[in-house]
Amino acid sequence: MSNANLPEPSLDRVDGRLKVTGTATYSAEYQFKNLAHAVLVTSKIAKGRITGLDSKLAEAAPGVLAVISHLNSPGVPGYPSVKQPAERAPIGTAFRVFYDDFVYFSGQPVAVVVAQTLEQARHAASLVQVNYQTEKHETDFEANLAKAAVAQSVQRNKTSPFQDYDRGNPDAIKTAEVKLESTYVFPTQHHQPLEPHAIIAVWEADDKLTIYDKNQGVKSAQGNLASTFKLPRENVQVNSPFIGGAFGSGIRVWPHTIAAVLAAKKVKRPVKLVLGRELMQTSVGSRPFTVQKLAIGASKDGLLTAITHEGIGQTSTYEEHLERTILATRAMYACPNVSTRYRLLNLDVNTPTWMRGPGDATGMFALESALDEMAHELKIDPLEFRIRNHADRDPERNLPWSAKSLKECYRIGADQFGWNKRTLEPRSMERNGLLVGYGMASSLYGFHRHPSKAKAIMLADGSVVVQSATMDIGPGTGTAMTQIAAKMLGVTPQKIRFDLGDSSLPDAPGQNGSATITSVGSAVHVACESLKKKLLALAAAMPGSPLANSRFEDITAKTGRIFPIANPSAGISYSEILKYHRLPQVEVTEESKPGPERDQYSMYSFGCHFVEVQVNPLTFEVRVTRVVTCADVGKIINYKTARSQSIGGIVGGIGMALMEESVMDHRFGRYVNTDFAGYHIPVHADIPQIEVYYVDQPDVYVNPIGSKGLGEIAIVGVAAAVANAVFHATGKRVRQLPITVDKLV
Amino acid sequence: MKPFQYVRPTRLKDAIEAVASDPNARYIAGGTNLIDLMKRGIDSSEKLVDINGLPLKKIEKRNGFLRIGALALNSQVAQHKLVLENHPLLAQALNAGASGQLRNMATVGGNILQRTRCPYFYDPVFPCNKRKPGAGCGALEGINRTHAIFGVSKNDPTQSCIAVHPSDFCVALSALDATVVAVGIQGERRIPFSNFHRLPENRPDLDTNLEKGELIVAVEIPDAVFTKHIHYLKIRDRASYAFALVSVATALDLENNRIKSARLALGGVAHKPWRLLEVEKSLVGQPVSEATFRKAAELAMQGAKAFEHNTYKLTLTPNAIIQALKNAVALV
CATH class of the missing domain: 3.30.390.50 (CO dehydrogenase flavoprotein, C-terminal domain)
Known part of the structure; x- marks a missing residue:
């Protein structure tokens, strides 16, 4: 056990100084002499057609360079030519910008105004007159629930994980000794990173594009823009070295990016487009509104006998966004009879997307609430109930876990939290006139690892440059990679520079799915290992070299010096090696990718959260007063950045539990809380002391460094732990998030 | 945001004349609310008269009351010795509002004149009788979780308004029987706090009984025994x-x-x-x-x-x- 609250010798963030001194340059901050500014005009209706778009007033306004819409767009080469008569986009079509006159959701970009200054563009945008022919829209999820259906993409793919799933006897639930059925409602939530999405688009030549853009994957953005604009991949350069949070909103290339690129093409100048906060809810996806029906059966002695879990998620009319909502239920507990169903409901909204812990955060809110409800029904301690139903091997794939220390997480978490002080009955604990509740929940997240490359370069002065087109949306990628490189090469971290967020660097996946350390960390590990071998060979070739006959296993390196383990004084420094061979630098590029181990083991990160809440019995205000979290994510690379990531996930989970909700007025099909006064995320005063613990044991089967993903499991389960604590405090079970005062009255 | 003219007079008289004489002019102090309204196209003033150059910051004890200048910042008032000693309720209310950064920008006058946070008022796509009289009230049959339960206007959809006043400070000022001191072309007048803000009645577009061009110069809170x-x-x-x-x-x-x-x-x-x-x-x-x-x-x-x-x-x-x-x- 390791307590991440204790001071550990963790490397400080390598870019911390740049960030806190304001010297890190974010997408909207690049300077260009000729920069023009773009502001979007967005639709006021949720469904219909544009019957007229009058931009004369806007074009005549001071400073305006262009007003671009479907009427005069320079065109996107990757879009098919508009059919006549025009048709609505079929399901599976990424939104096409300024393509035709159809409106698919309120807030859809219908034009963009480009001007010399931001103020001029903003004013001119207000002068664009758009007329619509309105059609009846459907945005109300609960009113349209009956229309939910199996996704078309799932119908086409018989091996899709979203196919109907039955393990054991699907009717077992009917005969369960104790049975509970509940419906859980998860509202639409938005990522709301503090840095709004922003792009500067620069056409360097007719067939050469550079963008400075907020996204989570420079390589995927590069590929998408290359195919959208029919450019050679290498002619698209994406620069995104600093990202002010994203949580999934930057995984895709969104319409505003295309709009900015089109605008830059039209005005033949660099164009900047920054989304205002009011556009963030309709421009960069959302966590989908989801309804879940769970039936859970158990024996009286506390063993799960059957679970049925149906998840219905919201998507747009033009794309199917599927997420893991019901998948965790198959793997989480040892239960012989499990059935899952997943359905989609197409509505006149913009397409949802992945948001931290996509699907699992939603599904585990329902499952872990239901577990708590059953424990209460059975009068068993909720933690004990989970331990009794612990899955010792993956019940879905019937494979051993690569590693699983969930029971150890439970033990550490419960001890540190003082779970044994919890009384069984709800509304039985009090402090200073306030109701006190203890709640807990498990967490899991599937292991993801993608092929990844890294280049490691030893320079003549013994300093090192490591490069990969990976990203840092906040977790401290550069810091962790620097540590991995420093450890392998035996060089102090201060002599290492790690480059990321640049599409010209070696291939790496975008930052999502908790896969960066495991994918890119492995690539950095093997690239540095390979570089070290190359340097050893060069050292061995030097006359009278003490390393002449050393095998790689017999040597080590420290402070830039490579030496036999058996004879530390007989070493050669990296700079001496390069100097002798008259080499300005030595470099290697390596790829690391997963192998057959994925078919032999089931791989997950696991964890648990313990939450204390206080509830005022008169005013119903809920405050989270304590959180203890413990995770098993294999080997921890950097305690400080890991702890920050866990804390961030808990904070997000508290927001999810108590305040986050995008509210739509369905008469208009339009969100009503489009600013931070209406869309609440936690502030400091909402966040108590958070204690973070890790099991910190390498998982030897997953990758060379033994680390698994942490970003998602930090948030998965937190909302349920809070809801369970609220139930324990008040006796009131809230199954529709967020748990606001009005739901407790 | 419409292009606008900006002036910064240093004399009270000039400021008042500038706003009173121009139907599209308004005062700006901290701007913590007005700028948002302008950016979203809800306020389309063509002339901003910046009053930050006027000497209206003073907090002082006078005979029978505490006088707080209209340009005193929310954060200054909340920390001021005279306020803490005589009317700590005001400090509590101020500190319950907004954030530290906003309190450092927002003035006393601006706090009193801040507009509702009703989302239907803030998005010009929605109908709102306050923004556009006669357009209807989006909240009445819409999302009204945060809305009024007292003093709501009659059930005429073209006049209804169920928005609430967002200020904390004003709630305390109301409880403490404050007086608003306003100066207009006609001179100075004192408006009892209870009569300063309006109920929507048939003019939901009007938040207060202030006349065009009148500028709040101070609030006065009568001496009271409410300190404990x-x-x-x-x-x-x-x-x-x-x-x-x-x-x-x-x-x-x-x-x-x-x-x-x-x-x-x-x-x-x-x-x-x-x-x-x-x-x-x-x-x-x-x-x-x-x-x-x-x-x-x-x-x-x-x-x-x-x-x-x-x-x-x-x-x-x-x-x-x-x-x-x-x-x-x-x-x-």
């Missing part, structure tokens, strides 16, 4: 930096464990700070007890009317009153 048993309770969707669902400003003067005089006003429940004069009267002479507070809370709810999403306020409001009164006298 006071409390500003704010119930909101998170612990800080959120507008009130319901707030309660209360001040009691006690003698032998009985209430000698009481002040009570609510926020987040009406188009203006909701002073509870009848309830205050009913409390006089009563013993300090939960039973007394419960009775007062019950009385306070007379005439309350809820809409689809804010029925919880019918329970939360009296409970908040009880909690605030208990806090004021440290009754657990």
Whole structure:
């Protein structure tokens, strides 16, 4: 056990100084002499057609360079030519910008105004007159629930994980000794990173594009823009070295990016487009509104006998966004009879997307609430109930876990939290006139690892440059990679520079799915290992070299010096090696990718959260007063950045539990809380002391460094732990998030 | 945001003339609300008269009252010795509002004149009688979780407005019988706080009874005995930096464990700070007890009317009153 609250010798963030001194340059901050500014005009209706778009007033306004819409767009080469008569986009079509006159959701970009200054563009945008022919829209999820259906993409793919799933006897639930059925409602939530999405688009030549853009994957953005604009991949350069949070909103290339690129093409100048906060809810996806029906059966002695879990998620009319909502239920507990169903409901909204812990955060809110409800029904301690139903091997794939220390997480978490002080009955604990509740929940997240490359370069002065087109949306990628490189090469971290967020660097996946350390960390590990071998060979070739006959296993390196383990004084420094061979630098590029181990083991990160809440019995205000979290994510690379990531996930989970909700007025099909006064995320005063613990044991089967993903499991389960604590405090079970005062009255 | 002219006079007279003479001119001080409204196209003033150069920052004790200059910053007032000594309720209310950064920008005059946070007012796509008289009220049959339960206008959709006043400070000012000092072309006048903000009635576009061109120069709070048993309770969707669902400003003067005089006003429940004069009267002479507070809370709810999403306020409001009164006298 390791307590991440204790001071550990963790490397400080390598870019911390740049960030806190304001010297890190974010997408909207690049300077260009000729920069023009773009502001979007967005639709006021949720469904219909544009019957007229009058931009004369806007074009005549001071400073305006262009007003671009479907009427005069320079065109996107990757879009098919508009059919006549025009048709609505079929399901599976990424939104096409300024393509035709159809409106698919309120807030859809219908034009963009480009001007010399931001103020001029903003004013001119207000002068664009758009007329619509309105059609009846459907945005109300609960009113349209009956229309939910199996996704078309799932119908086409018989091996899709979203196919109907039955393990054991699907009717077992009917005969369960104790049975509970509940419906859980998860509202639409938005990522709301503090840095709004922003792009500067620069056409360097007719067939050469550079963008400075907020996204989570420079390589995927590069590929998408290359195919959208029919450019050679290498002619698209994406620069995104600093990202002010994203949580999934930057995984895709969104319409505003295309709009900015089109605008830059039209005005033949660099164009900047920054989304205002009011556009963030309709421009960069959302966590989908989801309804879940769970039936859970158990024996009286506390063993799960059957679970049925149906998840219905919201998507747009033009794309199917599927997420893991019901998948965790198959793997989480040892239960012989499990059935899952997943359905989609197409509505006149913009397409949802992945948001931290996509699907699992939603599904585990329902499952872990239901577990708590059953424990209460059975009068068993909720933690004990989970331990009794612990899955010792993956019940879905019937494979051993690569590693699983969930029971150890439970033990550490419960001890540190003082779970044994919890009384069984709800509304039985009090402090200073306030109701006190203890709640807990498990967490899991599937292991993801993608092929990844890294280049490691030893320079003549013994300093090192490591490069990969990976990203840092906040977790401290550069810091962790620097540590991995420093450890392998035996060089102090201060002599290492790690480059990321640049599409010209070696291939790496975008930052999502908790896969960066495991994918890119492995690539950095093997690239540095390979570089070290190359340097050893060069050292061995030097006359009278003490390393002449050393095998790689017999040597080590420290402070830039490579030496036999058996004879530390007989070493050669990296700079001496390069100097002798008259080499300005030595470099290697390596790829690391997963192998057959994925078919032999089931791989997950696991964890648990313990939450204390206080509830005022008169005013119903809920405050989270304590959180203890413990995770098993294999080997921890950097305690400080890991702890920050866990804390961030808990904070997000508290927001999810108590305040986050995008509210739509369905008469208009339009969100009503489009600013931070209406869309609440936690502030400091909402966040108590958070204690973070890790099991910190390498998982030897997953990758060379033994680390698994942490970003998602930090948030998965937190909302349920809070809801369970609220139930324990008040006796009131809230199954529709967020748990606001009005739901407790 | 419309292009606008900007002037910064240094004399009060020039500022007032500049706004009084131009129908599209308005004052700007901290700008913490106005700039947002301009950016979203809700305010389309063509001339901004910046009053930050005027000498209106002073906080001083005068004969019988405390006078706070209109340009004193919310953060300065909340920390000021004279305020803390004489009217700590004001400091509590101010500190319950906005964030540290906003309080450092926002002025006393601006706080009093801030506009509702009703989302239908803030998005020009929605109908709003306050923004565009006669257009209809989006909130009436829409999302009205945060809306008014008192003083709502008659059921004429073209005139209705169920928005609430967002200020915390004003709730305390109302409870403390403050006076607004305004200067216009015609000279200076003193407006009792209870008569400063309006109920929507048939003109929901008007938040206050201020005349065109009139500038708030100060607020005056009469000397009072409410320094000990006071409390500003704010119930909101998170612990800080959120507008009130319901707030309660209360001040009691006690003698032998009985209430000698009481002040009570609510926020987040009406188009203006909701002073509870009848309830205050009913409390006089009563013993300090939960039973007394419960009775007062019950009385306070007379005439309350809820809409689809804010029925919880019918329970939360009296409970908040009880909690605030208990806090004021440290009754657990």
